[in-house]
Amino acid sequence: NAGVTQTPKFRVLKTGQSMTLLCAQDMNHEYMYWYRQDPGMGLRLIHYSVGEGTTAKGEVPDGYNVSRLKKQNFLLGLESAAPSQTSVYFCASINLGLYEQYFGPGTRLTVT
Amino acid sequence: RKEVEQDPGPFNVPEGATVAFNCTYSNSASQSFFWYRQDCRKEPKLLMSVYSSGNEDGRFTAQLNRASQYISLLIRDSKLSDSATYLCVVSKGAGTASKLTFGTGTRLQVTL
Numbered sequence: 256n257a258g259v260t261q262t263p264k265f266r267v268l269k270t271g272q273s274m275t276l277l278c279a280q281d282m283n284h285e286y287m288y289w290y291r292q293d294p295g296m297g298l299r300l301i302h303y304s305v306g307e308g309t310t311a312k313g314e315v316p317d318g319y320n321v322s323r324l325k326k327q328n329f330l331l332g333l334e335s336a337a338p339s340q341t342s343v344y345f346c347a348s349i350n351l352g353l354y355e356q357y358f359g360p361g362t363r364l365t366v367t
Numbered sequence: 368r369k370e371v372e373q374d375p376g377p378f379n380v381p382e383g384a385t386v387a388f389n390c391t392y393s394n395s396a397s398q399s400f401f402w403y404r405q406d407c408r409k410e411p412k413l414l415m416s417v418y419s420s421g422n423e424d425g426r427f428t429a430q431l432n433r434a435s436q437y438i439s440l441l442i443r444d445s446k447l448s449d450s451a452t453y454l455c456v457v458s459k460g461a462g463t464a465s466k467l468t469f470g471t472g473t474r475l476q477v478t479l
Binding site for chain 2: 295296297298299300303313345355356358359360361
């Protein structure tokens with residue numbers, strides 16, 4: 256099993272450009288999450304999903320959109336990137352009844 | 368006030384030393400508590416959960432004090448491989464399927 260994978264691993268965007276980050280998990284987990292991690296701040300929840308076709312806002316959702324069309328995939332979109340969105344983005348997944356949120360390796364995004 | 372507060376460190380300790388980290392949380396309704404480990408430029412991984420009765424896993428001991436709203440992590444006989452950032456994580460629900468609140472982390476550097 257690959258666990259949780261994220262693509263791309265690195266990306267540089269110019270202000271105003273758009274992009275989609277892909278998270279994929281092969282553990283048949285129901286719940287999936289997108290976090291961002293910035294220096295001096297803990298991981299902050301952007302959006303999450305409790306099942307295929309469902310999404311919900313987390314702590315810092317502005318400027319991002321998400322979709323969960325397939326159970327194994329959770330997409331994070333930036334429609335018009337801003338320098339404030341420069342960050343490391345982590346995806347995570349878990350099933351109810353399990354113990355640990357499993358994280359992907361992260362995507363390092365720089366917006367210039 | 369941050370929901371979860373940690374001393375960022377770094378804690379520089381020699382190999383073989385005992386080191387302890389504390390973390391305070393502000394929401395008295397929090398139900399689940401965890402320590403995650405994050406290596407440099409890697410994803411967080413669950414180190415251990417924290418129970419009211421305290422729990423031990425090898426060289427690691429975690430404790431919870433609900434009255435004072437803090438949790439602790441004790442590492443005995445530190446190894447070079449323990450060098451990492453330790454994240455204090457709190458959840459309002461049971462288990463990590465509920466939304467997690469992360470501290471900013473305490474950095475540990477173990478030296479020869």
